[in-house]
Amino acid sequence: MPELPDVEVYRRRLAHGALRRPVDEVRVHDATLLEGVTAEALATRMVGRRLTGTARRGKHLFARVSGGDHLVLHFGMTGVLLTDDVEEEPPRHTRVAWTLRGGTRLLFVNQRKLGHVALTGDADDYCRRHDLGPDALDVDGPALRRLLGGHRGSVKALLMDQSAIAGLGNIYTDEVLFHARLDPRRPADGIDVREAARVHRQLHRVVRVAVDAGADPARLPRGWLLHAREQGAPCPRGNGEVARVRVGGRSTYFCRACQS
DNA sequence: ACCTATGTTATCGC
C-alpha cells in the first residue's frame, strides 16, 4: 500500500486518533524493524510522553514526541498504521504497538518486514541522512523541469527516485505517466516543456484525488490505470491494450497507444 | 519449484 497517498492517510489517522494522550506502553513484537534504537530505548523514550504533532515527507511519517524526539515510521511494501482498542486482539503481523491512555492503541503492522521504526531528535536531519528529496507535493513546475533536465535515465526512474522527489512509488508513478500520456521509458532529459507541465499537473491531480479517496483503490476513478495493471488488459482510455515492461527494475504498465 | 509483489540499499560493470 504505502506510497505518498497511503502514508498521508496514515498521518491523518494518527493526527486524529493518537495525539495528546500519554503513552502507557510500547510493545515491540518484532525488533527487526527497529532502526538505530533498541526495544528498551524505544519504550524508555516514549512511555509517559505524548505524541503532539505529525509530519510527512514522501513515504516517511513523523510524529513529534513530547520531550523532543520524533517517531519515524516507514512502511516498506506492506506496512500499515492502524488504531484499535487494547481490548481487541491485534492483527497478524503487528510488529510494534503503542498503548495510549484511555485504551486506544496505535499499531504498526507489516507483513514483509521491510519498513522501519526509528526515533530521531531532528526530522530534517533524518531526511538528510536518508537522502530524501522534497515531498512530491512541494515540487513546483520549474523545480520538476530542472529535475527532468538533469537526468539521462528514464522519466519513470526519476519520478521513483526518492532523493529527487519523495513520495511516488511504482503504482502511482505509472498512474501519473498514464494521465500525462508519456512513455515511462522516455529519457527524462528528453521531456519538453509542455510534457513536463503535463507531468506536474497530473502528479498533483493524481495524488490529490488519491488522498481524497483515502488511498482506497476501490474508491479511485474507473478510468485509472491501477485497475488495469495486467498485460493485455484493455486500456482504461479505450485505445489500445495495457503492456507490461520492466523499467528501473520494476514492472511497469502503460498503453502504447496513449503514451508516447 | 517457479514467478510475482505498493520499497530501499549495496554492489558490479559500463
Place this chain on the structure above:
DNA sequence: GGCGATAACATAGG
C-alpha cells in the same frame, strides 16, 4: 559521478 542491472532483505500467494 550517473545509470542500469542484479541481488538482497522477509513473507505470502498464485
